[in-house]
Amino acid sequence: MPFDYFITPKRRANRTPSDGHWNFVERFFRVLREYEECYSVGKKYARALYKLEIEHKCRTAGRMSQFFGDIKPPVPRSLRLPTFLVLFFVSIFFVASRFEGHIPSYRNALRIPQNPKTIIIITPTYRRNTRLADMTRMANTIRQVPNLHWIVIEDGETRVAAVEKLLNRTQLPYTYIPAKTKPGYPRRGWYQRDTALGYLRNYTSRITGNSKDAVVYFGDDDNAYDLRLFEEYIRNVKKIGIWGVGLVGGILVESPAVQKGKVVGWNVNWFAKRKFATDMAGFAIHLNVILNSTAVFGSSCKRGAGAPETCLLEDLGLTRDDLEPFGLETDKHELYVWHTKTLQGKYDKTKMDLHGYIVE
Structure with missing residues (x-):
């Protein structure tokens, strides 16, 4: 057969x-x-x-x-492949599959509500040789935060292609607006923040839809941010939240002085008599507070000894009693944000071979 x-x-x-x-x-x-x-x-x-x-x-x-x-x-x-190699790879795959899901990621360990309120980050930015590095670091952090809209204001006449590509890669909803600083304004993001506040008031629905339940945070592009800042602090702000900031004002930590849950003063090294002696990274404001006011940073702030925070918060109609301190639940307090500065070297790009790479 x-x-x-x-x-x-x-x-x-x-x-x-x-x-x-x-x-x-x-x-x-x-x-x-x-x-x-x-x-x-x-x-x-x-x-x-x-x-x-x-x-x-x-x-x-x-x-x-x-x-x-x-x-x-x-x-x-x-x-x-030799038999022992096949068995080796199969064993590795088996062990990895057994432990996958038992090791929570940093993001999954955060306490994120089912329908989180929107976080709106306002970031002024300008050309410099460390800008792309700074913004990449910031983007890699906030891209992990759900329900976040990033408003980036460029101190210039036009958008910068490298920055726009970076924003696209985050897959975050964003608004990128060029707004060159006008004469009479400090070159420290004052005019750019005012531009963002104007856009936010005029086009709120483009960012939050029909909801007004959102929190606004002024996040500089060169700071360092812990993910918990957004989920444990900013997301829970009812009117205005306040917290400590590291590496600012010539000292390791600036923070509000709190007694019985109320802010009674400021642990700062410079001009502690300010009504709101806080750094820009140390507070967040509910969107309704901003929409119910026309307050802006302006071009100067004598009440804040030149620092813009006091004037903005006062002009928004806020008082110390409105401040909600965060991060004081335990005896040892953790910092979630640092006012870092990337060292800028002095380079003459006209005399350097960039080998085809994009730099600013």
Whole structure:
């Protein structure tokens, strides 16, 4: 009886239960061995015997493909991985799959509500050789924060392509507006923040839709941010939240002085008599407070000894009693934001070979 009898259509139609599952498997592997033999012959004689020897030898395999579907030639022995390597990789995959899901990511460990309120970050920015590095670091943090809109205001006449590409890569909803500083304004983001406040008041629905339940935070592009700042502090602000900031004002920490849950003063090194002696990174304001006022930073602030925070918060109609301190639940307080500054070297790009790379 020829071997290919085992897989003829007639035999398939007349196959009885007495054949058994193992007889079926045995037939499969016998045919597979003959198919492997035909593959070896083809490799040995290559093109010369392809149509003669291969067609003859593979007739059985062709019928096998009718029974089992399309069959690909087996991998040559010279290309096969040693058994111990296969077992090694399978073991690694098994161990990884066992522990996947038991090791929570930093983001998944955060307490994020089901329908979180929108966080709106306002960031003034300007050309400098460290800008792309600073914004990349910031983007890699806030891109992990759900329900966040990033308003970036460029101190210039036009948008910068490299910055826009960076914003696109975050996959965050963003607004990128060029607004060159006008004469009479300090070159420290004052005019850019005012531009953002104007846009926010005029086009609120573009950012938050029909909801006004959002919190506004002024985040500089060169600061360092802990993800918990957004979920544990900013997201929970009801009117105006306040917290400590690291590496600011010539000291390691600036913070509000709090007694019985109320802000009574300021732990700062510079001009502590200010009504709101806080850094720009140390507070966030509910959107309704901003929408119910026309207050802006302006071009100067004598009440704040030159610092803009006091004038803005006072002009918004806020008092110390409105301040909601965060981060004081334990005896040892953690910092979630640092007023860092990336060191800028002095480079003459006209005398340097940039090798085709994009720099500012």
